[in-house]
Amino acid sequence: MDAFLSILSRPSAGLIGVFTCLYFILGAIYRLYLCPVAHVPGPRLAALSFWYELYYDVVRKGRYGFRIQELHKQYGPVIRINPYEIHCIDPEFYDEVYVGNLVAGERRRTEKWEWSARMFGTTMAAVGTTSHELHRLRRAGLNPFFSKRSIAELEPVVQNVVDKACLQLERRGREGIGRGEQAGGVNLRDFFAAFSADLIGEVAFGEGYGLVDKEDFEPGWQKLMMDLSRSTHLMKQFPWAYQILTRIPERLVALVHPLTKKLFDIRHDTRTKIDETRRATDIESQGVARSKRVDYPHPTVLQSLLTNPHLPAHELKTPRLEDEAFTLLGAGTITTAHTLTAIVCHILANPFIQHRLESSLSMLFAHESNGPIESTLAGLESLQYLNAVVQEGLRLSFGVSHRLSRVNPDAPLHYHRNYAGKDYDFAIPAGTPVSMTQMFVHLDPNIYETPHSFKPERWLSTPNDTEQRRKELRKMKHYLVPFSRGTRMCVGMHLAYAELYLMVGALFRDGGVGRRMRLWKTDESDVECVHDFFNPSPRLDSKGVRVQIIDQADS
Numbered sequence: 001m002d003a004f005l006s007i008l009s010r011p012s013a014g015l016i017g018v019f020t021c022l023y024f025i026l027g028a029i030y031r032l033y034l035c036p037v038a039h040v041p042g043p044r045l046a047a048l049s050f051w052y053e054l055y056y057d058v059v060r061k062g063r064y065g066f067r068i069q070e071l072h073k074q075y076g077p078v079i080r081i082n083p084y085e086i087h088c089i090d091p092e093f094y095d096e097v098y099v100g101n102l103v104a105g106e107r108r109r110t111e112k113w114e115w116s117a118r119m120f121g122t123t124m125a126a127v128g129t130t131s132h133e134l135h136r137l138r139r140a141g142l143n144p145f146f147s148k149r150s151i152a153e154l155e156p157v158v159q160n161v162v163d164k165a166c167l168q169l170e171r172r173g174r175e176g177i178g179r180g181e182q183a184g185g186v187n188l189r190d191f192f193a194a195f196s197a198d199l200i201g202e203v204a205f206g207e208g209y210g211l212v213d214k215e216d217f218e219p220g221w222q223k224l225m226m227d228l229s230r231s232t233h234l235m236k237q238f239p240w241a242y243q244i245l246t247r248i249p250e251r252l253v254a255l256v257h258p259l260t261k262k263l264f265d266i267r268h269d270t271r272t273k274i275d276e277t278r279r280a281t282d283i284e285s286q287g288v289a290r291s292k293r294v295d296y297p298h299p300t301v302l303q304s305l306l307t308n309p310h311l312p313a314h315e316l317k318t319p320r321l322e323d324e325a326f327t328l329l330g331a332g333t334i335t336t337a338h339t340l341t342a343i344v345c346h347i348l349a350n351p352f353i354q355h356r357l358e359s360s361l362s363m364l365f366a367h368e369s370n371g372p373i374e375s376t377l378a379g380l381e382s383l384q385y386l387n388a389v390v391q392e393g394l395r396l397s398f399g400v401s402h403r404l405s406r407v408n409p410d411a412p413l414h415y416h417r418n419y420a421g422k423d424y425d426f427a428i429p430a431g432t433p434v435s436m437t438q439m440f441v442h443l444d445p446n447i448y449e450t451p452h453s454f455k456p457e458r459w460l461s462t463p464n465d466t467e468q469r470r471k472e473l474r475k476m477k478h479y480l481v482p483f484s485r486g487t488r489m490c491v492g493m494h495l496a497y498a499e500l501y502l503m504v505g506a507l508f509r510d511g512g513v514g515r516r517m518r519l520w521k522t523d524e525s526d527v528e529c530v531h532d533f534f535n536p537s538p539r540l541d542s543k544g545v546r547v548q549i550i551d552q553a554d555s
């Protein structure tokens with residue numbers, strides 16, 4: 001009674017309490033019964049609050065994706081996974097969500113949902129841009145550099161970085177043997193992370209980071225990139241925390257949150273590179289005059305953006321370019337590194353596959369002795385078995401493990417199909433974030449038989465294939481979506497393919513260091529995704545993919 005009287009005697013506090021309760025009660029009623037996606041099935045807790053997702057992704061460490069998979073078994077192919085977002089697990093709906101039909105000869109507008117777009121912390125980069133039109137403009141700035149043709153012209157640059165990295169791998173192996181180390185040991189997870197970062201540095205800024213030259217390939221780099229990737233779950237939920245960190249003096253940040261300090265250091269370095277390129281391309285700080293060009297040893301992404309005549313001045317300001325350049329580093333490093341690590345681990349774990357791959361590469365490079373082949377990349381791409389290995393590697397490394405949400409702002413989506421023997425009919429209102437997870441598409445047993453096994457053979461075709469087999473192959477190819485699809489798909493796809501083909505080719509060709517590698521205290525579970533930190537992560541106690549490089553004489 002006394003407590004009640006004291007609330008009345010302080011009406012402002014009492015009123016605040018009443019309004020707060022009302023706010024939560026009405027909000028809960030709206031989310032559960034009245035909002036546009038209230039009719040979509042799913043757990044009540046997820047419909048009520050983002051904390052359901054927070055629990056699985058932050059407390060249980062990247063497990064919400066796997067929880068979503070279980071929820072689909074309970075609630076069907078289309079479910080509500082948080083107060084606003086719908087998730088679909090039926091691969092047949094993939095193109096509807098990511099590509100859509102042409103409207104008056106144009107691709108339909110595809111937006112990103114602000115809540116998930118901010119998870120990268122780079123809202124001024126193409127990847128964090130929500131609006132369709134602004135994204136189109138930003139992609140138009142990136143596309144010319146990353147086209148298949150431009151990447152083909154860049155082949156000598158990529159090959160150079162591959163050759164240098166393989167030499168260092170060889171050296172590290174020899175040193176280990178020389179020191180009588182148990183391993184001659186190398187951690188491929190760290191090696192590929194160092195290689196892919198050096199490559200992006202070279203291609204984006206004209207200068208690699210020299211990580212492959214560092215002791216043990218600078219393991220801190222891979223860790224940093226994975227830690228950043230892991231923090232994307234927090235960035236979604238608490239974007240203000242990052243904003244606060246950016247306002248604290250850096251020396252203090254180094255004490256409170258060393259990861260953010262490292263992030264700041266990379267960003268400083270990126271800013272310096274932007275300024276240098278800006279000066280070199282003689283663009284005024286406002287980005288107006290673009291007359292004098294400097295001869296670079298090879299084109300770079302920054303140079304291509306800064307000299308793009310179609311980008312307005314505000315798109316060329318340093319903070320925006322910094323976001324874009326930083327995204328390239330984030331998006332192009334761990335994705336490619338994880339794919340390469342998984343591919344090589346599966347090859348080494350399967351002697352039959354390794355033997356078949358090596359024979360096929362030996363045949364290609366045997367032709368080289370009759371005269372150098374014009375393009376190693378084109379030669380490698382023409383090898384059916386290598387193609388099969390790369391496709392299977394991309395299938396089982398998924399690209400990214402997190403669901404990718406898209407918003408169609410103009411028209412509702414309609415899910416009206418039979419799934420697992422039952423009919424479903426859902427209207428998904430325009431403007432609703434809808435997501436799918438490419439990991440589940442790649443592991444669908446109706447598309448890929450024994451989906452968890454690494455079987456390059458599934459991709460092979462022969463002229464005698466039956467019509468049924470051809471149909472199956474077409475279906476498998478259609479649903480291989482590691483780079484996603486539609487207007488928001490990966491811009492770096494052709495570069496990624498060049499890296500994968502050239503690196504696997506260099507490792508397993510005659511005399512390649514990969515032929516002398518043996519897995520050491522490692523098995524395929526070290527590349528199996530059990531945590532979704534946007535990028536796939538194996539079990540947390542995995543030490544990476546460790547190999548011994550044995551002496552030439554023993555091989």
Ligand code: HEM
Binds near residue numbers: 126329
């Ligand atoms: C095996 C390697 C790679 C895979 C599997 C991959 C996969 C993906 C996927 C699935 C997306 C869509 C993300 C989303 O919807 O939010 C994406 C976006 C992106 N990727 Fe990649 N990526 C790879 C390598 C690269 C490389 C080498 C680069 C560039 C240097 C790159 C640059 C980007 C950029 C800039 C975006 C954002 C595109 C946009 O929003 O318009 N990626 N990537």
